[in-house]
Amino acid sequence: MPFKSKRRIPIAFIDPAIGDLGGPPESIKWIEEKKMNLLNTLKTLYPGVEFVGYDIRDLSDIQAFLSSEGDAVGYVVVSFNSIMGLIDPIIRSGKPTIIIAESYAGAGEYMLGISKAVDEGYPVIGIATRNITSQEALAKVRYLIALVRLRQSKILFVVSPSLRSHLYWQFGPNTDMYSVLRLIQSITGVAPVIMDANEFRSRFFDNIDAKEAEEWAERWIRNAEAVHDDSKDEIINSARLYLAMRRAVKELNVDAIAIDCIVLYNTGLLRAWPCIGYMQLWYDGIIPICEADPYAAIPILIAKYLFNRNGFIVNVGVDEERGEFIYHHCYAPTNPHGSDKPEVPYIITKAHLGTKHASIHVRLPTNEPITVVGFNPEERLLSIHVSKAVNNEYAPQACATKLIGSGNASMVVRNWRWKSGWHRVIIYGDFRRELHEFAILLNLNAIDEDL
Incomplete structure (x- = not known):
């Protein structure tokens, strides 16, 4: 950016x-x-x-x-x-x-x-x-x-009206979940901009030109290695959401956008998935944050600002028999090294046993190290492990993109800091030492989950 x-x-x-x-x-x-x-x-x-x-x-x-x-x-x-x-x-x-x-x-x-x-x-x-x-x-x-x-960055969080109220007002009985944005801002300087989905929909999503959205959907379909999704309407809706996100970022002058996608889609507040649009946003110089996860947002910003890598959120599965990690989500960048051109192909597909549309399976680069980072603001902690990307698996269960990493899975299980949640952020390259040094400057502690 x-x-x-x-x-x-x-x-x-x-x-x-x-x-x-x-x-x-x-x-x-x-x-x-x-x-x-x-x-x-x-x-x-x-x-x-x-x-x-x-x-x-x-x-x-x-x-x-x-x-x-x-x-x-x-x-x-x-x-x-x-x-x-x-x-x-x-x-x-x-x-x-x-x-x-x-x-x-x-x-x-x-x-x-x-x-x-x-x-x-x-x-x-x-x-x-x-x-x-x-x-x-x-x-x-x-x-x-x-x-x-970081100090100059702003993230647009698009959430439900009720969650926006909790995040915006510092109610007495609020749990840590609702005050976490303020805590993260105090540590990093990153400023949250909170918008409820109704306002986002009326200001941006509902006003997208249908023809432009269909053109983007056709472009994504044409450029895909394959399409295994029987709902073109879902892909077009994702294109509408992409254009709405792009417009919102420009008008609000923010650096990143975070859509609370699962909640908003399942409650009908925003019937579009952001996954393919997130892939495209990197080429616009816009940083996407899956599931409006404020914890994971910080390692993603660090990855871009410090290493010019396009970091992305994953759930971390493990196979301790094989010593493998299964890093999975329904989106990943097609340019994880930060290139301005696509580096790897993608498939538009359904996921979660066919129950979710407009996901992408990205054939991520293999045979190189990746750094996997979690952030826990309450404990002021970065959790780090390094593994080797060895394979991509395409399967109907769980999320669409599945990157296989080889490493010390059992040690990571034993050292997993649950207060960082299940999400981690993948950064292509071995940046363990640099993250330890950067943590010092942020007054954070850093642990190696795999050592």
Whole structure:
């Protein structure tokens, strides 16, 4: 998804002229050359971001930096030449902080500061390296960019009128389920926009041009590998819902949309399934969230903002005899690696023993690792396991898309954190280490379900 506006990241350069590196004029020349090279490399790597540098040479510079950048989501600190404790006040601001330390003269400042900060629970990560513009070092900056994007994100939740009332008003007897959106917003900054299905239907769904919807249905049917659904009307209704979702996202200026599909369909409030439309929304730069699941929404946003992967929700079945997972749902992206073109084919089909229409079976990529993530805001926890995608199964029971993963299924069963629910989010690639680091910056804990 393209940046909505310029993102801004402040950088504190710990660069006094005198320190372990040496003294002026050579130290100043060396530092300025390194600073310029780093800023130029960052601008090349992250063209949608504005990087603003500050020289930190004494305590008054720290005060000025924190005063100027108090509204920033977090800070990058680059340690060049100090053992004066200048990093400590920045860490203790409580902001998410990424430290990049030059191995010779900047490592002392880094080592003295970060170990203490980690022990005290501050959201800080870092790396010491001879090459401060290395890919590994500067890749950590994307964590802050992802945090900024989370803070600026909005999700449209389309739910029943009664659920909207519970979610909108903070009633005294409300359970955690009804206050979870506020909790998630307090942790991540992601803002919910709540709309009841009647308003969505009248403003968007009911006004869709029938001919345009039929054209989209025909396009999906034409591009499918096969169609095993005997109700074209259901596919056309899904196309109407796709066009309505697309219009709603644009008008309301949100980043993602979450339809409470099972409840709304079964109660007659919205007689259309979003599954095929969700597949299409990725190509419009819109993030879809199955079953209006706010827990799973956060790993999906993280996957896109941090890794440019199109994450998707699954139920997790297990076969402990085979050491396999059966990740299943009635939708998956046809471009899970984040491509702007389809990567794999799909079949339009019925699911759940033929009782649900307009589902898609996506032949997801195999023979590569996938990271599977759950989010539990009450415990401030990310649950992670990594498996290998090995096969796709097409069968009438349960959901239409079934990706088979090989891994430590029995260990995951024993370590399953039930407060995250049954849903997990699949991200193509092995991002275990990166998610552990990102969790620190969000003040979350992370566990490995499979270890």
